[in-house]
Amino acid sequence: MRVSACMIVKNEERNIARCINSFRDIVCETIVVDTGSTDQTVMIAKELKARVFHFTWINNFAAARNYAISRAKGDWIIFLDSDEYFAEGMAGNIPKLIERVQDSHDSIACKMINIETSNGKHLDEIIHIRIFKNNSNIHYVNPIHETLINNRKKLTAFLAEKKELLIYHTGYSLSNKNLKSERNLELLLQELPDAPRDPKIYHYISDGYRALENWEETVKYAQMFRQSGRTIFGCSIQSHQNMITAMFQLRYSTDDIMREIDIAAKEFPKNPVFYFYKAKLLYRDKKYDAAFSVYETTLRLQEVYNGIELNSMPQYIHQAYFYMGVISEHRNADEQAMDFYFASLKNEKYNAECFQRLFMLIRHQAPQDIIMFLNILYDKTDQNDLEFLVAQLANCEVATVFGYYANLRLKNHEKYDVLTIQMLLANGRYEEVLPNLLNFYKQRPDIDFAILIAVAALLGNNPNYGANCCGQLPPSIIKTTKMYTDKDGTLNSEDQIYYFQLLAKFILWADNESLDRLLSLSSHFENDVSNNIGTIFFNRKYYQTALRFYDQAISNGESPGEKYASYYFQKGYCLYKLKNYEAAVESFLQSYNCGYRDNDIYELLRWTLAVGTLSDALGNRANGVLRGAL
Secondary structure (H helix, E strand, O other), X not given: OOEEEEEEEOOOOOOHHHHHHOOHHHOOEEEEEEOOOOOOHHHHHHHOOOEEEEXXXXXXXXXXXXXXXXXXXXXXXXXXXXXXXXXXXXXXXXXXXXXXXXXXXXXXXXXXXXXXXXOOEEEEEEEEEEEEEOOOOEEEEOOOOOEEEEOOOOOOEEEOOOOOOEEEEOOOOHHHHHHHHHHHHHHHHHOHHHOOOOOHHHHHHXXXXXXXXXXXXXXXXXXXXXXXXXXXXXXXXXXXXXXXXHHHHOOOOHHHHHHHHXXXXXXXXXXXXXXXXXXXXXXXXXXXXXXXXXXXXHHHHHHHOOOOOOEOXXXXXXXXXXXXXXXXXXXXXXXXXXXXXXXHHHHOOOOHHHHHHHHHHHOOOOHHHHHHHHHHHOOOOOHHHHHHHHHHHOOOOOHHHHHHHHHHHHHHHOOOOXXXXXXXXXXXXXXXXXXXXXXXXXXXXXXXHHHHHHHHHHHOOOXXXXXXXXXXXXXXXXXXXXXXXXXXXXXXXXXXXXHHHHHHHHHHHOOHHHHHHHHHHHHHEOOXXXXXXXXXXXXXXXXXXXXXXXXXXXXXXXXXXHHHHHHHHHHHHHHHHOOOHHHHHHHHHHHHHOOOOOOHHHHHHHHHHHHOOOOHHHHHHHHHHHHHHO
């Protein structure tokens, strides 16, 4: 029994060797059909002893594949795309698999994992047929999204277990999806007149529009495919996914999206992705307890899923852990939140929002302990990891940790740039960085450099230095730096954006005296900015300070009304995080009375009642609100 390997290629010099080397030891020949390469693809194929044939491209993938098959001499054929390859050592199982099934099946299917080449992240898993008998009745049809068929009967496929046979695929990575989707969509739209006879075309068009984020067309063609009643082996699930994703993007109502999710989950009850979508929808509507429970179900299903349908959950696992972490924080379960954020970063370590949330939970630990913790997640010798760490730590408060990684970056990669300057600023080296900052700003007069110049000048007790050396600083920044010294003048709405950016940097790097000095300027604004300032502190989880400014925003306002519902809610949340539950409930009830009706207020009231520390009277009032929400 002999096995031939076939592939069609065009400009695949980066991939072809990896593909061929993954199976070359078990095949009698490798057939490479080139459709017009202009790079080194053909030369590499020949160096690997492949038989190379040339085929004039006619916009028909099936025709090119069938030409390759016609040249094969083996009894069975392996047909991989050049950007696919067998997992290490697994091709050696193919001869035994063929011997086991050759009398009962026409082909062998196995799991394929699509991976993002830039970071090795698993995007999804699907079943594909890549091994089949060399039989004149078995060939490919369809110019695009070509399908293997047997002319004489229904094609039979044996599904190999993942531990026996596994393929990796890099061709549809996120970095090149638009290019390939545009190419495929152009061909598919040419086939549209044939869609009533072959409704799969509707599905593939919907898929193409989803990749290009044309959401209206995604919905249109997904519906047309669903209405046809047709199915696609291993991919029928995808029309539901296309619909649901587009409905989220188009802001369909909760009821409409949930109805579509329930239809899909009923049809594919073991696939985790629809439970993920359900949890995502519940989270969007701030139904946190329900969302958390469904996220748990999602992860349990993911652990055991072994179905034949496409499984897109691998690319979303980090999101499930992340949102479980956020919900845990809302529940005041910070240690549990840390565990979920850690799990999320283990699956997607470059998620900036997750990193920031985790860091804010550990920032009060000893710097050496923080460094040890981060070194578990990140490889400080890896340049990409180090770049991410330094970029994120530039927005964090622990200057020692920032300095540790920024100095490693400077030493190992000789990078002196704005991140290095921010590290020096964070560590109090103001006079040292001002000349370099001014030089950067003269070359590129951008707002970020202007803010850093002002920070260096103010924290270095030299508030006029930046303006004197570079008169091109924005007028609002010059005005604010002068007022920081003499506290004379008025700030208007145009000055707010610069003031808030200065404040964000002061929160990270200034001592308490300097921070209070800048905060005192807030009273010089024509309009009250207390709520804005409160939100800046709130987002950095400085709840005590945020509370002070929310109180100020409320007291500076007119008689409480709907406008202040969010103020009272934010105040209540700060009190809740500070575990002043009695005062928190009072504030939540004031928010409710002002018209706040988002579902998180009911969640927070339930959680606070569960603590069991409220007076009977206050508990009864809270329960009354909850009963009214039912």
